[in-house]
Amino acid sequence: MKSVAIVGASLAGLSAARALRAQGFGGRLTIVGAEPHRPYDRPPLSKEFLAGQMTTTDLALEGDGEDLGAEWRLGVAATGLERGRSLRIALADGSAVEADGVVIATGAVARTLGGDLAGVHTLRTIEDAAALRADLGAARRLVVIGAGFVGAEVACVARTLGLDVTIVEAAPAPFARALGPEMGTALAALHEDHGVRLICGAAVRGLTGEGRVDGVLLDDGRRLDADVVLVGIGARPVVEWLDGSGVLLGDGVVCDAGGATSVPGVVAVGDCAAWFDPALGAHLRVEHWTGAARRPATAAQTLLSGGAAVPDTLAPPYLWSDQYGMRVQFAGHTLPGDEVSVEEGDLASRRFLAVYRREGRMVAVLGVDQPRSFTRWRRRVNEPAGAR
Amino acid sequence: MIPACPLAALPRGEALRIETDPPIAVFHTEDGELYAVDDTCTHQDASLADGWLEGCEVECPLHASRFDLRTGRVDAPPAKLPVRTHQVVVQDETVYVVPSDLPPNLPPGVRTGSA
Ligand SMILES: Cc1cc2nc3c(=O)[nH]c(=O)nc-3n(C[C@H](O)[C@H](O)[C@H](O)COP(=O)(O)OP(=O)(O)OC[C@H]3O[C@@H](n4cnc5c(N)ncnc54)[C@H](O)[C@@H]3O)c2cc1C
Ligand code: FES
Numbered sequence: 354m355k356s357v358a359i360v361g362a363s364l365a366g367l368s369a370a371r372a373l374r375a376q377g378f379g380g381r382l383t384i385v386g387a388e389p390h391r392p393y394d395r396p397p398l399s400k401e402f403l404a405g406q407m408t409t410t411d412l413a414l415e416g417d418g419e420d421l422g423a424e425w426r427l428g429v430a431a432t433g434l435e436r437g438r439s440l441r442i443a444l445a446d447g448s449a450v451e452a453d454g455v456v457i458a459t460g461a462v463a464r465t466l467g468g469d470l471a472g473v474h475t476l477r478t479i480e481d482a483a484a485l486r487a488d489l490g491a492a493r494r495l496v497v498i499g500a501g502f503v504g505a506e507v508a509c510v511a512r513t514l515g516l517d518v519t520i521v522e523a524a525p526a527p528f529a530r531a532l533g534p535e536m537g538t539a540l541a542a543l544h545e546d547h548g549v550r551l552i553c554g555a556a557v558r559g560l561t562g563e564g565r566v567d568g569v570l571l572d573d574g575r576r577l578d579a580d581v582v583l584v585g586i587g588a589r590p591v592v593e594w595l596d597g598s599g600v601l602l603g604d605g606v607v608c609d610a611g612g613a614t615s616v617p618g619v620v621a622v623g624d625c626a627a628w629f630d631p632a633l634g635a636h637l638r639v640e641h642w643t644g645a646a647r648r649p650a651t652a653a654q655t656l657l658s659g660g661a662a663v664p665d666t667l668a669p670p671y672l673w674s675d676q677y678g679m680r681v682q683f684a685g686h687t688l689p690g691d692e693v694s695v696e697e698g699d700l701a702s703r704r705f706l707a708v709y710r711r712e713g714r715m716v717a718v719l720g721v722d723q724p725r726s727f728t729r730w731r732r733r734v735n736e737p738a739g740a741r
Numbered sequence: 742m743i744p745a746c747p748l749a750a751l752p753r754g755e756a757l758r759i760e761t762d763p764p765i766a767v768f769h770t771e772d773g774e775l776y777a778v779d780d781t782c783t784h785q786d787a788s789l790a791d792g793w794l795e796g797c798e799v800e801c802p803l804h805a806s807r808f809d810l811r812t813g814r815v816d817a818p819p820a821k822l823p824v825r826t827h828q829v830v831v832q833d834e835t836v837y838v839v840p841s842d843l844p845p846n847l848p849p850g851v852r853t854g855s856a
Contacts, residue, residue, distance in 0.1 A: 371817075671805070673803060728791065728793045
């Protein structure tokens, strides 16, 4: 392989570039990124950066003086992928990049509710975070729509800034998709301890206000006053640009357990990719930092070996979240019906470790302020039932 | 030289945090080697003594960067800077640490009491 193009210049794209070089790829490397910025870190956008404790410089993902010998095409989006003698990536400015291998790393974008009222935010980019921070500084009441991790972290920062905060969630329990209803409710208690109002099982009918938002209307007729609204209803993979390319798409780019797509010479990594997870027997799109940072090493191997090295297991998905100074950590994947038990600490103290089991096998673990034991339990996720 | 603990109190595979300023973590590897590094990860405020010890490396409990205990070198982000290493001495069945006089690589927001 003489040349590789990476599309998406964030965590997964940068990690792929590093992995390719570390694995001995000495050819031409082009990195295309729609954002004008060098790769930056997103987790602090809802935490330290939003709270004003971190600056733009602190967000840089590249090391001082790091040089991958790549050509960076920043501020221009890829618009298509064509297959000919080589692979050809069309760019929005009319130019194109040709390469023998392609890494798709276009990540995800925040889902929105539509409309154009001022004071309504989503949070995915550095610009989003700066705008939200400016707005929170002048506001009294924040309504967060959707009880997921990003929304919860923003709620947390807003509470520290002294705002009145309400979280509205359509499902019966918060964080239910990631943690299941039981542990979702347990984690919600942490927010209630800190004075956040949580309304579950309530769908949002619409937003009110003229020019600027002043409230959130719920399906049951209730209206919540709001100066600022954060829409935290998840993210969708950025894959439209691959329509018609022959790359198989599902919930993101469909990949095998080594990151290979349906098109030879094309791999996908990070939030846009749904890798086959042998432990689950299904494709799963994972939207967490560690996967976007670590899986590119496997994908680089797949690309450089022509797909010869598909691993038979994947490290379980891992996420962390910081809420009110508590470290929330979760590894694995839970499905409705899993059995959950608290193995260390207790829910009342808000410091606990819970294990999820399916047919006797441990499939996931959640730690709230238990980094030491979490690190140990995490190793055992997906071990065969009865081991140890 | 700072006394850490009796050698018998630190079995292989275990780690111990000593409350120096900044704190130091002492590791006893499965192979029987002893190493000491600053306990605080260079990325954020996490205790490396809480991490996962494998061979001569410790994996940070929060975001899984791995540090080589012999050199302090970090393998992959999020941590970018090496962790400072210290010398370990065993005398009369007691583990001692000889603190380094190089400056530590503490994460943003974490300071030593004296600095
Ligand atoms: C506010 C926030 C907080 C988070 N907190 C945590 C956390 O605490 N823990 C955790 O585990 N994870 C967290 N995450 C998730 C983590 O940041 C993501 O998993 C990670 O950023 C994924 O990296 P990625 O490179 O796959 O995608 P992204 O970071 O989404 O980057 C994709 C890049 O591709 C570019 N792009 C898109 N389309 C094109 C195109 N057509 N051409 C060229 N470039 C394109 C985009 O502009 C973007 O720069 C958080 C995410 C957010 C937004
Ligand atoms: S705190 Fe150690 S890697 Fe982040």
